Amino acid sequence: MPEVDLARYMGRWHEIVRYPQYFERGCRDVTADYSLRPDGRVDVLNTCRKGEPAVVKTARAVGWSVEPSNSRLKVRFFWPFSGDYWVVGLDPGYRWAMVGSPQRDYFWILAREPRLEPGLEQALFEKARGLGYDPARFERP
Numbered sequence: 001m002p003e004v005d006l007a008r009y010m011g012r013w014h015e016i017v018r019y020p021q022y023f024e025r026g027c028r029d030v031t032a033d034y035s036l037r038p039d040g041r042v043d044v045l046n047t048c049r050k051g052e053p054a055v056v057k058t059a060r061a062v063g064w065s066v067e068p069s070n071s072r073l074k075v076r077f078f079w080p081f082s083g084d085y086w087v088v089g090l091d092p093g094y095r096w097a098m099v100g101s102p103q104r105d106y107f108w109i110l111a112r113e114p115r116l117e118p119g120l121e122q123a124l125f126e127k128a129r130g131l132g133y134d135p136a137r138f139e140r141p
Contacts, residue, residue, distance in 0.1 A: 001071040001087050006042065008094045009070075009087075010034045013110035016096075016121070017138040021106065026050045027057070030141045032110065040064070044075060048141070088131055089124065098124060100133060107133045 015030035024030065027048030035043045044061040063075040063085060076082040083106070089098030096116060100107040109116075109124055116124070125135040 001090050002069060004070040004087050004090060005094075006036055006065070006070050009097070010036050010042070011112070013097065013112065014114045015141050016109040016111050016116055017140055018109075019105070019107045019133075019137050020139050023059075024048065024141070028141045029054075029114075034063075042073070089127055096120070096124065098128060098131075100131070104132055104134075107137075109138075 011034065013032045013034070015032070018024060018030075027050055030046070030048040033045040033047070037043055042063040044063055046059045046061070048057050049055070050057055059077055061075050061077040063073045066072050066074055071087045073085040073087075074082040075085045084101040084103075086100055086102060087097055088100045089096075091097070094112070096109065096111045098107070098109050107128065109121075109128070125138070129135055
């Protein structure tokens with residue numbers, strides 16, 4: 001994306017689809033809460049429910065922009081490892097976002113609401129395909 005306004009990006013996002021990852025195995029009702037810190041970094045709180053009865057699991061991280069556009073960030077869940085968090089698609093009203101990595105081994109579609117309209121979801125799948133991500137790999141949380 002040419003530019004991401006981090007202040008507008010902050011808040012709660014719901015995971016709509018993802019590439020399967022070991023750290024999200026069995027997760028459902030996944031949310032990510034982002035808050036801007038005074039130093040310009042981003043606090044991250046990921047939450048999901050696992051199992052029956054459901055147990056709430058959380059993971060905390062810190063993110064930081066690696067370029068002035070704020071569309072490419074690094075996120076660290078534990079030292080010394082950090083991962084790429086690239087905003088590769090974003091609604092002008094910040095209602096949905098597509099996040100991936102340059103190696104295309106991570107991908108998420110996030111939204112402010114728990115669900116997207118079917119037509120919009122399909123359009124985002126096609127947009128993801130055009131960016132080199134494979135919708136056949138998508139799973140729903």
